[in-house]
Amino acid sequence: MHKSERLFQLVNILKGRRLAITAKQLAERFEVSERTIYRDIESLQDSGVPIQGEAGIGYIIDDHPLPPMMFNVDELTALLLGSKMVSAWTDPTLSGHAKAAIEKIEAVLPAHLKQQSDHSPYLVSSFNHGKKQQDFSESLRNAIETCVSVELQYCDVNGTPSNRVIEPLGLVYWGGKWTLIAFCLLRQDYREFRLDRMQHLTITNIHFVKHQEKNLDHYLALIRAKYAKQCD
Structure with missing residues (x-):
C-alpha cells in the first residue's frame, strides 16, 4: 500500500x-x-x-x-471537471462510478466551495456520445483489460465497409471523438478506428499478448516520432 x-x-x-x-x-x-x-x-x-x-x-x-479530502479549491475543481468528463464521455459503468465520485466530493464540500462549484466556468457536453458508442466503449474497455481479440465491422471515412479482426490496445479521446488504437491482424500493423464509424463488434475468446513492439506506449512513441520528423 x-x-x-x-x-x-x-x-x-x-x-x-x-x-x-x-x-x-x-x-x-x-x-x-x-x-x-x-x-x-x-x-x-x-x-x-x-x-x-x-x-x-x-x-x-x-x-x-x-478540509474535504485535504484538497484545495483548484484541485477539487480539477477533480470535479475530470469526473464530469468521465461521466459524460465514457461507457455506462465508468460513468456511474464517476457520478458516484462527484456525489461524494460534493457531499463534503464546505458551503463556499459548493457555491464556486455551482458557478464553474466549465461546461461538459454529452452531445455526440450516444448509447451505441457508449456500449462499444464498454465492450472495448473490457477487451483491452483482458487482452482478447475483437471482430469488427467498420466503415471508413468514405463509407467503405470492412471486416477486421483486431487486438485492442487503448481508447484515446482526441477531442469530440473516441478512437480505438488496435493492432490489425489483416494489416499486421497499428490502426485507428473511430467509435462512431463502428457498425458492430464481437468479443472473441482469443487472447493476445502485448510485447515491446505491440502496446499503446509503443504506438504513441511512433506517433511522436512521426510528428517530430514532420516539424524538423
Whole structure:
C-alpha cells in the first residue's frame, strides 16, 4: 500500500471512531511498524488534520470539520471537471462510478466551495456520445483489460465497409471523438478506428499478448516520432 493511500485510510479510521485507537492497533491493521504510524500521524498533523492523542495512549480526530479530502479549491475543481468528463464521455459503468465520485466530493464540500462549484466556468457536453458508442466503449474497455481479440465491422471515412479482426490496445479521446488504437491482424500493423464509424463488434475468446513492439506506449512513441520528423 502506498503512503498516500495509507494516510487517506488512516484519516477515515480515526474519523469513524468515538474512542482512541493506539499506534500498535493501527500498525497491526496496516501491517507496518509502530514507528511508521507515528510518522504518518505527524505528517497528518503537520498538514492540518486535527488528530488528538499521543504515543501509548492512542489517537482520535477531534470533532472538527476537515478540509474535504485535504484538497484545495483548484484541485477539487480539477477533480470535479475530470469526473464530469468521465461521466459524460465514457461507457455506462465508468460513468456511474464517476457520478458516484462527484456525489461524494460534493457531499463534503464546505458551503463556499459548493457555491464556486455551482458557478464553474466549465461546461461538459454529452452531445455526440450516444448509447451505441457508449456500449462499444464498454465492450472495448473490457477487451483491452483482458487482452482478447475483437471482430469488427467498420466503415471508413468514405463509407467503405470492412471486416477486421483486431487486438485492442487503448481508447484515446482526441477531442469530440473516441478512437480505438488496435493492432490489425489483416494489416499486421497499428490502426485507428473511430467509435462512431463502428457498425458492430464481437468479443472473441482469443487472447493476445502485448510485447515491446505491440502496446499503446509503443504506438504513441511512433506517433511522436512521426510528428517530430514532420516539424524538423
